[in-house]
Amino acid sequence: GQSLEQPSEVTAVEGAIVQINCTYQTSGFYGLSWYQQHDGGAPTFLSYNALDGLEETGRFSSFLSRSDSYGYLLLQELQMKDSASYFCAPHSGGYQKVTFGTGTKLQVIP
């Protein structure tokens, strides 16, 4: 079977740092992606971790621990435009099967 858990909602202040956690149980796990989706918009790729450790891309970083089946997305210097839903998405099996988590709705407040 497969399961994914992320917090449903997070609120943070502009300029602060926020961490969105993701735990997964996926057979044939290859790696973990993160996507951002604004209301009414399409998902946009943020990052991908195939190996344990931290990947940094500008204000966003993503971490993976394969042994713990756990990852997180770290957003620094939060801006109002970061208000969106964030999905963790494990890759499993062949042919790029990506399963989206339930999503975390981030609200950035002034």
Add this chain to the structure above:
Amino acid sequence: DTEVTQTPKHLVMGMTNKKSLKCEQHMGHRAMYWYKQKAKKPPELMFVYSYEKLSINESVPSRFSPECPNSSLLNLHLHALQPEDSALYLCASSQEAGQGDTQYFGPGTRLTVL
């Protein structure tokens, strides 16, 4: 050009209608995908095409029929849909259907079935 385009943006159809959704990319990607997204839910994978061949069908009802006429185009033919099929239909593409490739999403077609 990192754009995936989808037409139409909005579609309203009756349960007896036949319609098609279209998706196009010119990034030279060899993998294309259809997802379905209901309000306040994550995208759910429907189909994956790799090198113009169907490689994944996530047990989608036969009233949804995908077609990949060439490496740049992906269609989703709709027939005898139900009201519960109303959703945002997203198309995506990636370089290959391998692990870790970034998927680029189109803006989606918002489908309403009456």
